[in-house]
Amino acid sequence: MASTFSCPNGWSILGCPSLVGSWLTTKRALNPQPKIGVQRDPLPPPPQFPAGRIGVAAVTAGPGVTNTVTAIKNAQMAESPLLLIGGAAASLQKGRGALQDIDQLSLFKTLCKACVSVRAVRDIVPTFRKAIATAQSGTPGPVFVELPIDVLYPFHVVEKEIGGTKSARGLQGKVVQWYLQNYIRNLFAGAWESRDVSPLPVQVPLATEDEVGF
Numbered sequence: 389m390a391s392t393f394s395c396p397n398g399w400s401i402l403g404c405p406s407l408v409g410s411w412l413t414t415k416r417a418l419n420p421q422p423k424i425g426v427q428r429d430p431l432p433p434p435p436q437f438p439a440g441r442i443g444v445a446a447v448t449a450g451p452g453v454t455n456t457v458t459a460i461k462n463a464q465m466a467e468s469p470l471l472l473i474g475g476a477a478a479s480l481q482k483g484r485g486a487l488q489d490i491d492q493l494s495l496f497k498t499l500c501k502a503c504v505s506v507r508a509v510r511d512i513v514p515t516f517r518k519a520i521a522t523a524q525s526g527t528p529g530p531v532f533v534e535l536p537i538d539v540l541y542p543f544h545v546v547e548k549e550i551g552g553t554k555s556a557r558g559l560q561g562k563v564v565q566w567y568l569q570n571y572i573r574n575l576f577a578g579a580w581e582s583r584d585v586s587p588l589p590v591q592v593p594l595a596t597e598d599e600v601g602f
Contacts, residue, residue, distance in 0.1 A: 442524060449474060464529050468529070469523040474534050476537065499530065500529065500531050502522045505533075507539075
């Protein structure tokens with residue numbers, strides 16, 4: 389059973405036990421005068437929502453990320469599934485005064501269902517699969533995925549920029565060179581292996597008639 393509330397403009401608002409919330413039907417009331425009250429109708433079929441739809445926004449690091457705070461709060465309040473992809477300073481330069489380096493994860497912890505920073509190239513695909521499923525599962529909402537710049541650039545570019553000099557001098561220089569080379573190897577380890585890109589299952593709980601109270 390569903391409760392129908394007739395509105396002055398002829399719309400009927402239906403409350404369905406199999407769905408938390410309401411939706412509108414465009415069927416005009418037979419009586420031209422608006423009805424005030426509740427009437428019992430047969431349980432209508434649940435609406436067919438498009439599966440796998442999610443909003444996606446990609447922004448730059450620093451001010452690009454901070455400018456989305458209001459939009460992300462709106463998505464949270466509207467229970468809209470949204471994937472926010474934000475750039476970030478290189479992982480190696482975190483907390484070292486790099487350009488536009490701020491604690492972006494803490495900024496969205498109270499607004500997003502999940503906040504993740506990708507630390508290696510091999511983790512990009514698994515992180516996005518989980519983030520998209522998280523945004524749609526349960527109560528829909530926004531998720532934030534941070535992509536440091538060094539996981540986005542090709543290997544030869546990263547190696548050239550932060551790989552260090554090939555001819556290090558002295559013990560300190562050799563230690564620094566070893567550290568940088570080891571960092572790059574860990575960053576790209578397994579990056580060329582195939583990954584499963586199929587969507588993860590989405591858990592959407594529906595309220596029963598007993599839970600709704602009809």
